[in-house]
Amino acid sequence: MRTLKLILSGWKSLSLLLFAILCFSTEASGRGKVTKNAPVFTHFTYQGEDAIYKNNTLKPDEFYNPILQGCYPDPSITRKGNDYYLVCSSFAMFPGVPIFHSNDLVNWKQIGHVLDRTSQLKVEECGISAGVYAPAIRYNPGNDTFYMITTQFSGGFGNIVVKTKEPEKGWSDPIKLQFDGIDPSLFFDDNGKAYVVHNDAPPQGQERYSGHRVIKIWDYDIENDRVVPGSDKIIVNGGVNIEEKPIWIEAPHIYKKDGRYYLMCAEGGTGGWHSEVVFVSDNPKGPYLPASSNPILTQRYFPVNRENKVDWAGHADLVEGPDGKYYGVFLGIRPNEKSRVNTGRETFILPVDWSGTFPVFENGLVPMKPTLKMPAGVENMTGENGFLPNGNFVFDDDFSAKKLDLRWIGLRGPREEFINITGKGLRITPFPINIKEVKPTSTLFYRQQHSHFTASVTMDYRAKTSNELAGITCYQNERYNYVFGITKKEKSDYLILERTEKGKSILVGEVKIEAEKPITLQVAASGDDYRFNYSTDGEKFQNLGGTVSGDILSTNIAGGFTGAMIGLYATLANDK
Template identity: 70%
Template sequence: MKKNKLRILPSLGNRLLTTFNIALFAVSLFVNNNVVAQKKSVSPKFTNFVYTGEDQIYKNQPLKSDEFYTPILQGCYPDPSITRKGDDYYLVTSSFAMFPGVPIFHSTDLVNWKQIGHVLDRTSQLKVATSGISAGIYAPAITYNKNNETFYMITTQITAGMGNMVVKTKDPMKGWSDPYSLKFQGIDPSLFFDEDGKGYVVHNDAPDQGKELYSGHRVIKIWEYDVEKDQVIAGTAKIIVDGGIDLSKNPIWIEAPHIYKKNGLYYLMCAEGGTGDNHSEVIFVSDNVKGPYIPAANNPILSQRHLPNGRRDKVDWAGHADLVEGPKGQYYGVFLGVRPNEKDRMNIGRETFILPVDWSGKFPVFENGLLPLAAKLKMPKGVVNKTGTDGFFPNGNFTFTDDFTSSKLDYRWIGLRGPREDFIKTAKKGLEIKPFNTNIKEIKATSTLFYRQQHNIFSATVTMSYKPNSENDFAGITCLQSETFNYVFGITKKGKNNYLVLERTERGKSKIIASQEINVGKPIKLQVSAKGDNYSFSYAEDDGEFKNLGGVVSGDILSTNVAGGFTGTLIGLYATSGNDIKP
């Protein structure tokens, strides 16, 4: 096709050129003004963060020299999976839209755990930039393949069209590969490698089309896995569990499957009942990896659903487990559970617990897994409890402090939907947060550094230096269950004056609880504390006494009971140049 040439008369060309220059000048002025505006945006500095947990159960039950506490990972560390290579144990948990994703822990004794990083620590692996907080990464499963001396982490990434995926490494201490996309639907995949080198994937899926019998009806499928191509083998899918241990009783949400081999038999362990009040762990057996799988007569092998609701020091929702052979042939199981507050609300989120497992008979059984779960366990012989020292993860009641002067940020600090490095800078004077033009109510990456709430009774305090330049500027702390359920407590500007503001957001609707004019000439201490369902936000000026703002407020919106979703409360150090709070 012949193209028409544009022919411009000289006079018209001059006018167009003049118009173009004017437009170019206007664009340049606009860009320069914006650059100036960006330069004027203020970055708050945070120092001296102190988190202290004081749950009564740990005061009432101090440890003896041969005991340790469970949960071993307090706070939002759900859906644990564990594997072993020699004397090294590795454990991972779900992370949803948190960035980096899939925290990974290492232990040599199953008592003392040290976080060694995150499996998904870069944007080529984790694509949650536009993900709701409870989407993202679901139920990672970690497996060591002795046949090729490789670790695998398989998971479902509910975002950006990622779906089911696997990453791998020879050494979990040295990072993981980019994802291999897997061609199957469903969630909660897990890998099993047999002695002959063959690999298999098991996962939760919907029943075949037209065969769904009731709401919550799910199946467990198995695929052969091509170890060379890191892909399931087309045409090998087979349903090995339909519904659960007894389809006639309409069981719901059979999921989180794992296959183990012992004494020549294949064991399939799954969660059943959904991750709530009806949660449980069940076991099946077969003499063939592809089944048929027969349920044990004594199922469930772990659950708290049958116990009285008002029991003391309640742990609930136990399930979603994984097994590992520990020292001297003693098996252990890690699983999720919750520790509700006095109003039976789950603000902390689902945590990682551990129990010894008796596998002296045909089927494994969690020791005391059907009794009210205790806070303390006996340590394996010869183990010394080092938790909370030398970099080992603390549990029970503890204090965590951070002055942000280290060049390497503690792994417990996380971002949401994007890398922390995009908005933070640590130095001798503390942590500086470069504010994004987004706020925590948006499903976007936010300039917020989060620490998990790990106790029902706690306080978190930080010192902040900040002088907002406009009403668009805001910095302070937040308690966040999701983008639509949260508290925000901090400083913004109105006219020529600065204000300290407490805002509550419920179901996406925000309300200012209290505000007052504040002097920003000196650093201010901000604090959130909770006694169960009662939360308080306070401040202190010039190292004076703390003063409450807004009275005692309900933690209801920080619970999964009210907010829904799968996460626990996150305590954030927050800054934005897209503030919408108007005192």
């Protein structure tokens, strides 16, 4: 009898232990922390309302430019048969380097991210505009392999290359390349040889002015994935004409056409003087002669207050289209009425006239229009059948899908460390980290893609202490952002609006609320004017803080290279 009691007692202890483990495993997320008092988000809706799309309705044979709205800068493109792949810079966003696929250059699907593992991407301690810069994607028909080469300014990487046979199925871990500088690109010649070109500083003691850079080329060993030591050579010094002191010759790409080699680069910096220039040579290692008609793409010569303004055009890459014509992708910005750059640098495309010696972007030297003619035989299916939407569109996410939409991103760390998709919605496990810290934050971001938009989300949450907060953020970087969320003050629930500028935070508004029921949080932007609203019944909205300026969400105020993002945010380190 005593033995039986001991057995039953043992089973009871074991059962309790198993129950505790089960409870822990079902509630665990975010670095193994037990989820306690975590907010649950449902029904996220983002709606673009830009007048440019209302006033420029598409004709049956047209599509909108840019092709990727919001912060998708520094595009690079390659082709294998009828498959086109495009990548963009991602800086400290995680996962990194979004990759897109198309068969026609008009309709694009995001198929993933090139750098989606912690072994590939180490951006835990860098500002949002550091990390991964200017990726270049290339297909080598000689070994049927895709390569992505980039500079990762973090984690001790430097210049790296990753590769794959199938871009949809993932990429290798990074291979470090032994050279300095930035913006590397690979070129695979049809004779089996390969080269790396990149931006670099001029030789020590030879810098002639601020912004003086050079373009270098190296032989590339395909079998061992390395640059050949001692093979480096400067092929462009300063830019098209060094006597005019051109700045920031960068983002080089080499192409071969009709037996000759063409080197295309950005010049003038990534701001208002940005442009694209081209050189030609009979040898991949030069000497390269500039086109007499440079630049071949720029928006720098036109009136500041022009209608439907596109600016900062440059950092381009070329590809042959399905109709046999060349096309170029490049970055540009669309500032709002106060010249703020809240949507960041976006991906545009233009046809390229290469009927003469040098390629020239068609209508790339006149003020750009919001619509383009489609390549012959292509049907516009944007926003349908999984293709990314364009123009004014609505993005709805009730977080019921098994996999998170690829447009959601984290910052400095994997999303999977703080999110769980549950039967009730998206649960975010709060980190003991504030959004103003240069660390991985428990925030899920969606890019701002319009100057005029409304974004809303319903949240079920009740803070227990003043250190806890959950809500939404409009975020440019760690030193410039808005936070709109629920926290605890003494024994009451408060909804607060906080503005952070130059790292210093002020309380714009607060209101005592009853947080027993879910609350809907909304941000509505009209150009530079932002309004933060809330609703306790999902229908009638009240404003908190009045109309506030979106100035701190603009790169020309906050600095850096990214666009504004809307985040679903939770923290255990609230400081207001």
